Amino acid sequence: MMQFTHAAVTASPLHPNGAHGLGLGLFLDVGAPRARQWPAGGFASTPPPLPTSSKISLGNLNSAGCMEQLLVHCANAIEANDATLTQQILWVLNNIAPSDGDSNQRLTAAFLCALVTRASRTGACKAVTAAVAAAVESAALHVHRFTAVELASFIDLTPWHRFGYMAANAAILDAVEGFPVVHVVDLSTTHCMQIPTLIDMLASRAEGPPILRLTVADVASCSSAPPPVLDMSYDELGAKLVNFARSRNVSMDFRVVPTSPADAFSSLVDQLRVQQLVLDGTEALVFNCHMLLHAVPDETAGSVSLAQSVSLRTMLLKSLRALEPALVVVAEEDADFTAGDVVGRLRAAFNFMWIPYDAVDTFLPKGSEQRRWYEAEVGWKVENVLAQEGVDRVERQEDRTRWGQRMRGAGFRPVAFGEEAAGEVRTMLNEHAAGWGMKREDDDLMLTWKGHNVVFASAWAPS
C-alpha cells in the first residue's frame, strides 16, 4: 500500500456514521448513509407517499401509467435536488418517450420538457437557463403567432373551444332577449373568435338587432399570456369586427382594455364600474368568460395584498356580481391544476392533458404545420402548469364543481342551458370525430372525449 494512505484504523472519519469502520462495511456500504451509492435504487425506494415501482413491474409495459410513475419519480428527484437520480430518470424517459412517438410518448415528452424547464427555472439543480433553453425545445419557443384567418380555422378543427362558444352564445341570446343594448365583456383567450357568430345570432333575433357594445380584455401584454397568440393588434381586429357587424346591420361599439388576470382584471372592472353608474337599465351586461378565468390567481397563488383569506379569484367574481350583469358564462377545462406541489399538479395534468394528444390524431396528420402549432400550445400549457410558479403560473384550472361553489359563493345562481343550446352543440359535435360527446351535469353542459370530461360550460345570473 504505497500510493496513498487510507489508514485502516481510522477509516471511520471517511464516513459520516463511522459505524462500519473497516473492510466489508467499507466496501459495499460505502456511503450507505448517503443513499447515493446506488442511485437508481431510488426507482424503487423514493419518498414514502409514492407507490413503489411495483406499479412499473405490473407488466403494463410502456403504458401511460409507467410514464406517469417515471415522471413522478423524476419530479421528486428534481424537487429533492438529487441530480444523479434525476439524470438517470431523464435519460430513461428521453429514450422511451420520443417527442414524435405515439400519443402517450408525446404526452410524456411534453411533460419531460416541462420538468427540465422547471429544473432550470427554479435552479433546483443548479441549472443554467440559457444552456437549457438551447438544449431543450421549450414549448414557449414554438407557440405560433396566428393571423386571424389561421386562428379561425385552427379553432374550428376541434370542439375544444367551439363547444364553449356555442353554449355561451345560446345562453347569451336567451339572456339579452328584449334588451335594446347588449354589452358583452369578453374575457377570453381566443381573441374574439366567438364574436362573429354572436353578431350573426343577434342580427337575426326576432325583435331586431340590439346595439352591441363589446369590451375586450387584452391580456397580450402580460408576462404569461396564454396561447393562442394573435399576430394582429386588437384595434385592427376591432375594426374588422365592426365592419362585420355593419354588414349584418348591427351597430357595434368596440373597446379594448389592456388588463391582466394577475390583478383580477382590476383596470377593466374599474372602467365598468364607472360606466355602470350612468346606465339607465336598457343595457344588458354579459360577461363571457372563456378559458381565461383560471388565469386569475386562486388561493394557492400566494398572498393577496388585501385580505389573506380572500383570493383574487373570489374578489373578481364578487366584483362581477356587483356590476349586476344579466349573465355570466363560464367555459373552462374540467381539471384541477391548483395543487401546491408539483407532483400533485403533474399527476392531475398528466391525467387530463392526454386528451389533446389522443384527440389530435383524429383531425391533424402527423407532421402537419397545424399539428405543430397545436402541440406547441398544449406543451406551453403543460410547461406552465409544471414549471412556473407565482403569477407566472396562469394555468390554474379548477373543476366544474369548484367553479360552481365559487359562483354561488359570489352571489350567482345557475342558469340552465336550454334544449336549443344543447341541440346546437350536438350538431356541432357531429362535424367532429366520434370520440367527442356532450352530457349535462346539473345545469351545465360538459364536453367529453371518449367519456372523459373535457370542457364545461355554465351560465350564471345574480341570485
Next chain:
Amino acid sequence: MKREYQDAGGSGAAGDMGMSKDKMMSAPPPPQEDEDVDELLAALGYKVRSSDMADVAQKLEQLEMAMGMGGVPAPDDGFTTHLATETVHYNPTDLSSWVESMLSELNAPPPPLPPAPRLAPASSTVTADGFFDIPPPSLDSSSSSYALRPIPSPAVAPADLSADSPRDPKRMRTGGGSTSSSSSSSSSLGGCVVEAAPPAAAAAAEANAIALPVVVADTQEAGIRLVHALLACAEAVQQENFSAAEALVKQIPLLAASQGGAMRKVAAYFGEALARRVFRFRPQPDSSHLDAAFADLLHAHFYESCPYLKFAHFTANQAILEAFAGCRRVHVVDFGIKQGMQWPALLQALALRPGGPPSFRLTGVGPPQPDETDALQQVGWKLAQFAHTIGVDFQYRGLVAATLADLEPFMLQPEAQDGPNEEPEVIAVNSVFEMHRLLAQPGALEKVLGTVRAVRPRIVTVVEQEANHNTGSFLDRFTESLHYYSTMFDSLEGAGSGPSEISSGPASAAAAATPGTDQVMSEVYLGRQICNVVACEGAERTERHETLGQWRGRLGHAGFETVHLGSNAYKQASTLLALFAGGDGYKVDEKEGCLTLGWHTRPLIATSAWRMAAAP
C-alpha cells in the same frame, strides 16, 4: 498557509542553515520584480537565449550553491547544460528572473522560530493488523503539527497514531507537495522504507529551512513561479539531474501555498508526485482489500461530484440501448463493474422499450478481493433485485480478473443455447476508464481486443480520458497532465458542492460543509491518477491515457470501426449536462462520431462506440 510553512521551515537543522547562509551572502540582491506577468504566463517558458546564458548559468550556479548542493558540478550539470544548449528560444527573461527571485528567497534570513524536531513522530502510522508497515519519510512541509518527518521511526509510531488520527480525518495522501493542512497529513506508506533515502529527506528539511522566510507578496507572480518550478523540476527529472530536481521540488509546496483554489491543490498533487519520483518513493500497487474499498469510495464520490462519470454512463448506455434495439436476448460485458452504477438506468430503459424488455445478462469484471467478501456477487445481487422489480429477466455473473488480459473468450461466451429456436445473444462490451491500463503491459491490449473480437460483440463502448499521458517523453507527459488535471480541478472548483450534498441525508449534509466531501474525495481520486502518471514507470504506470485519435488507431488496427453516436445522444448529453453540471463551463462536443465532455474549450473525457469492421 504562509505561517504554517514558516513554522514548518523552522524545523531545519541549524548546521544546514549556517552553511546555506554563507553561500547566500554571495548571491546577488533580490531583483526588481517587474516582469511582465501575462507574458510570462503565456510563455510558461524557462528557456533562454544563448546570449543570456552566461548570466543564467552563473545564477543557476549560485542557486545551487545557495541550496547547499555545491557538490554538483554545475557547469556540467545536465540541467544547466540543457539550458545552455537550448536552441529554441523565447521569453529569455524567464529563467534568469526566476532564478533571481529564487535566489532572493534563499537570501532571506531564517526566522526566529524554534526548530521543530527533525523526526516528527506524526509521520508514522502503523496499524495493528499490519496492513501498513513502517512509513517512509513524508515530505509534508505545510502543516506545523506534522512539520517534517524525513526519517521513519517505527519506535514512535504507535504512540503517534493515537494522537494523530483524531486530528486528521482525511488521511488520504502523503504530504510531499501538499500544502493543504486539511487534506495532507501524516503518511502511512507501507513497505517501502528502504526506498526512502535519508539524504533526500534531509535535503528536504534543509530546503524548508532555507526557504522559510519567503513572503510571497504577489500571488499571481508566485503562481507563475510555481508553474515554472513544476516544469523546471520535471525537466530536471527528465534530464536525470536529480540534484536540481530535488532543489526544485522543495520549492513547490512553498509556492503552491501562496495560491488559492484549484491551482494550489493541483500543484500540491504534482509536487507530491514529483517528490515521489525524485526521491524514488513511488507508490506501489496495493493488493489489500482496503485499497480496493478506498478506490471504490473515491470512485463513488467522483461519480457524485461532477458529471464525468455520469456522462460516461449515459452516453455509453445510449449506444448500447440503440445497439440492442429489437434484440430479445442481450448480454453486457462490463470491464469494470465497480458498484454497477451504470446499469439500472439501462435496465429501466429496456424494461419500458416498445415490445417489452429483452432477457438481460450482465458479466461484471472486477479485481480480486483478498478478503472474504464477494463484492462482485453483491453488486450482482443488488442489480438482480432491481431487475426483478422492474420485470426484466436478468442473469448476472461476476468475473474476477487481476487484469483484463486474463480474460479468455470462453469466459465471455454465451452459454449453450437453450434451444434451436432461441435467438442468439447480442453482446455489448463496455469499458469505462479501463482500456488505458492495458497499455502498461506489452501485448495486453491486443490480447484483450482479440478476446473481444472472439465474442463478436454488436457494440463496444469505450470511455477514456482525452489526453496523451502515455507516449512521448516524461516532460511531455508531465506538461500534458499538468494542463489536463488543472482543467479537471478547475471544473471541480466551478461545480462547488454539488446538489447531492444537500440531498444525501442529515449526516452527510453536516459533514459536507465547504468544501464538499464529494469534492475533496474527487480531488483525492484524481490525485492518485496524477501520482501514477508522474511518479510511476513501467508496469506500475497504469494511468496511460491516450487521445481519441490514438485509440482510433489502436482499435482500428485491431479490426474495429467507429459507430457514430447519434445526434440524439449529443442532444441528451447536452441537456443533462446543462441541467446538472452546475455551471456553463462544461461542454459536450461531437468529434467524428464520438462525444467528448470538457471544461470550457478543453475536452477531458471521450465516449466512443465500436463495432467489428467488415472483413476487407
